[in-house]
Structure formats: C-alpha cells, structure tokens
Amino acid sequence: MTDLVVVSLEAWDDVWRRNQHLVAGLLRADPTLRVLFVEPPADPTHDVRSGRAPSLARGVREVPDVAPGRLFTMRPVKWLPRRLDQKTDERLARAVMRAAESLGTRHPLLWINDPGAVGLAERSGWPTLYDITDDWLAADRAESERRRAAANESRLLALAREVVVCSPELQRRKGADRPVALIPNAVDADAYRRAAPRPADLPGGPIALYLGTVHPDRIDVDLCEETARALGDAGTLVLVGPNLLAGDQATRLGNAGARLLGPRPRDAVIGYLQHADVLVVPHVVTEFTDSLDPIKLYEYQAVGRPVVSTPVAGFRDADDPRITIASGEAFAAAVGAAVPAASSFPDGADGPVADWSDRVAAMAAVLHRLDVSRR
Structure with missing residues (x-):
C-alpha cells in the first residue's frame, strides 16, 4: 500500500477545491493508496481575538464516503x-x-500545498512534492508575513524533489531556477452538464452569479457594488461561496441589492451555475490574481452560460466566444446587456473543457516519479 500525507491550505469539507478533486481522483484510480489529509491548524488564540468561538484540534478521522x-x-x-x-x-x-x-504509516510521500509546513518536510525526511496554487509572495500581506512566506518557499523549492504549479504564470515565476510541472485545474464536466433543479434560495428574475471565495484578495468590492446597483430591477447579483469580506463590505453589497448566499456543497453549486443568466468574475487584477488558474473558468465553461469577466488570468486568455472581458463602468454595462439576451441551460454547454480525470493522471505520474526517486 502506498501512503500519502497531504498538507493542505483548506479543510476537507463540502466546498471542494483542487486538492480534494485530485486526492479523490487518485484514491479512485489506485486501490492501494491511503491518504492522511492535514487541514490548516486550528488557531484558538486568533479566534478569541477575532470574537469567534475558539476552534480546537481534531484527531485522525476517517472520510468513509470517499474511500472507506x-x-x-x-x-x-x-x-x-x-x-x-x-x-x-x-x-x-x-x-x-x-x-x-x-x-501505521512509516515512510509516506509528502504533498505540501501549505508552504508553512516546510518544517515537516525537513524533520520527517519524507520525499516531498510542493504543489503551488497561489503566489503568496504577491498577496497583500504584512511585511513580516511576506518575509516568512518567502523564506519557507525558498526552503521548499530547494528541498522538494518535485514541484507542481497550476498556472503558466506560476510556472514562469517558480520555474526560473528548477524544473516544475504544470498541472492546471479542471472540472467534472459530465456532472456539470447534467440538468439540476433551480436552487430554492436563488432570487426570482434574472441572475448574474459569481461562484467562488468572496475575499478582498480576489473580489473587487467596489465593482460588485456598482454592478448590483446598475442591474437594479432588471436582475440580481448573487455571490455563492465562503464570505471572507469585512462586515462593512458585506453591508455595502447588501445595500446595493447583491445577495451573498455563502458556501454551498460541491454538488449543489451546479444548480446555481446552470440557472444563472450570466456568470461573472468581478476580480481585481493584481500580481497575485495573475498567478491563479481559476477553477471557476472550467466550471463556467462546462455549463455554457455567458460570462463577463475583468481581464484576469485564465479568462482573458480563453478562446471562448461566450466570455466578454470588461472592466470599470464597462463591466456593469456588459453584465446588464448579457442578462436579457441569455438563453437557458443547456444551450452552449457542449464545448470542450478540461476534465479532472486528465489532471489526476498527470498528478499520479508526478507522485510515481517521487516514489521512484527514493528507491
């Protein structure tokens, strides 16, 4: 049996992200694989300072619905x-x-997505894969935090036997001094193309919908507010995903007419996408967002709805006539124009789109090289 320890930047929960799709696919493909998925550490001191109930450690727990x-x-x-x-x-x-x-794991392979876990790689000596999905050196963080992230990444890039990145821009930035493998994101295309019922909490009338984490590192709050106001009675801007905005930012969006629905389980999000009239990407364009390969690009393409996006990585490079690139005042205008012209799902949901099965095979090949390297 092959053992794998995955140190993730996200918890294993109902909102599936890249790591969960890849790990689940690897487990389906290899019945001899066993995985320990390490979630971000609980931080009760920070929770108390932030006015939240303190979170605590969670011991080893089985996830039987994926791979008993x-x-x-x-x-x-x-x-x-x-x-x-x-x-x-x-x-x-x-x-x-x-x-x-x-x-009973003694000599596993180690897959690190959280660069803060470099000490585990050094202490354990386990053969290490560094999977880079965000350029945290370009994120808006305190200088002390940025220096620590830079030091951790430097150590990991020197120590890891394999490095994987999810975007061509990350390949350019991180592959200057060593080989890195490009494994972009994808979607479960068949699942997203099966008709799903309209979610009960979607407002009536036309919908402009954003799917993803609602975080100031990504979302242009001012642009969302302007778009919601511009839609007025003609439609509703709906944001589906974890809400990490400050309270005043969320209030501004609500006052403008936007609806923040919060996170939804991985299967449930399909219905929200299919029943939107237009899908939107009101992202800021920064050095950080330029490092990303948005999973929503593949999800949006799979359901075939029209898309309006700011000129962010992935969307601005896509050869897809359904995608309109706009910024500033033109963004809200493009959304407003797309809403009444939209057809209904499944119109347009027949174009080519990358599937997670291809990415799982690519990651399996990297892990095989990592396993062979220690023999």
Whole structure:
C-alpha cells in the first residue's frame, strides 16, 4: 500500500477545491493508496481575538464516503502566535508525524500545498512534492508575513524533489531556477452538464452569479457594488461561496441589492451555475490574481452560460466566444446587456473543457516519479 500525507491550505469539507478533486481522483484510480489529509491548524488564540468561538484540534478521522479505510483527515492546533512560541512549527510537524504513525504509516510521500509546513518536510525526511496554487509572495500581506512566506518557499523549492504549479504564470515565476510541472485545474464536466433543479434560495428574475471565495484578495468590492446597483430591477447579483469580506463590505453589497448566499456543497453549486443568466468574475487584477488558474473558468465553461469577466488570468486568455472581458463602468454595462439576451441551460454547454480525470493522471505520474526517486 502506498501512503500519502497531504498538507493542505483548506479543510476537507463540502466546498471542494483542487486538492480534494485530485486526492479523490487518485484514491479512485489506485486501490492501494491511503491518504492522511492535514487541514490548516486550528488557531484558538486568533479566534478569541477575532470574537469567534475558539476552534480546537481534531484527531485522525476517517472520510468513509470517499474511500472507506483509505482517506483520513486531521487538524493540528497552533496554541500561540509564532512570536510567542518559537517552536510552533516544530510542534505542528510532530503532531502530523504522530497522526501518520497512528495509522501505521512509516515512510509516506509528502504533498505540501501549505508552504508553512516546510518544517515537516525537513524533520520527517519524507520525499516531498510542493504543489503551488497561489503566489503568496504577491498577496497583500504584512511585511513580516511576506518575509516568512518567502523564506519557507525558498526552503521548499530547494528541498522538494518535485514541484507542481497550476498556472503558466506560476510556472514562469517558480520555474526560473528548477524544473516544475504544470498541472492546471479542471472540472467534472459530465456532472456539470447534467440538468439540476433551480436552487430554492436563488432570487426570482434574472441572475448574474459569481461562484467562488468572496475575499478582498480576489473580489473587487467596489465593482460588485456598482454592478448590483446598475442591474437594479432588471436582475440580481448573487455571490455563492465562503464570505471572507469585512462586515462593512458585506453591508455595502447588501445595500446595493447583491445577495451573498455563502458556501454551498460541491454538488449543489451546479444548480446555481446552470440557472444563472450570466456568470461573472468581478476580480481585481493584481500580481497575485495573475498567478491563479481559476477553477471557476472550467466550471463556467462546462455549463455554457455567458460570462463577463475583468481581464484576469485564465479568462482573458480563453478562446471562448461566450466570455466578454470588461472592466470599470464597462463591466456593469456588459453584465446588464448579457442578462436579457441569455438563453437557458443547456444551450452552449457542449464545448470542450478540461476534465479532472486528465489532471489526476498527470498528478499520479508526478507522485510515481517521487516514489521512484527514493528507491
């Protein structure tokens, strides 16, 4: 049996992202594979300071609906800020190693998506794959946090035997001094092209819909507000996904007429996309967003709805007549023009789109090389 430890930037939950699609696909393809999926550490001190109930560690738990007896998750805990506990990363690494040992895992492969886990790679000596999905060195963060991220990534790029990136821009940035493999994102095309019922919480009337994490690193809040106001009675701007906006930002959008519905399970989002009149990407265009390969590009293409996007990576490069690129005042105008002209699903949902099965095969090949490298 092959053992794999995956240190992710996201929890294993109902909102599936790249890591979950790839891990689930690998488990389906290889009945000898066993995975320990490590979620981001709980941070009860930060929770209390932020006015939230403190989250705690979660021990090893099986995920039986995906791969009974072969997929497990765990969440370590970071009790104190690193400035107060210089052994934080050592404690987190030891917690993961103990969890792996509790499953009888002795010499797994290590797949790191969170560069903060470089200490685990160094301490364990496990053959390491570094999977880069965001350029955190380009994100809007405090200088101290950026320096730590840069140091962690430098160590990982030197230590990892394999490096994977999800976008051509990340390949250019991270592959200057070493080989990196490009494995973009994708979609379960068949699932997104099966008709789904209209979700009960979608407002009546025409819908301009955004699917994805609603975060200031990505979303242009001002543009969303302008678009919602411009639509007026002609339609509703709906945002589906985890809401990480500040309270005043969410209030502004609500006052403008937008609806923030929050996250939805992976299967449920299909209905929201299919029953939208136009799909939107009101993203900021920054060095950070230019590093991304948006999964929503593939999801949007699979359902064949018209798309209006700011000139962000992925969408601006797509050879797809259904995608309109616009910014500023032209964005709201393009959304307003697309809403009444839209047809209904499944019109347009027959174009080519990348499927996760191809990406799973590519990642399996990388993991095979990593496994062979230690023999």
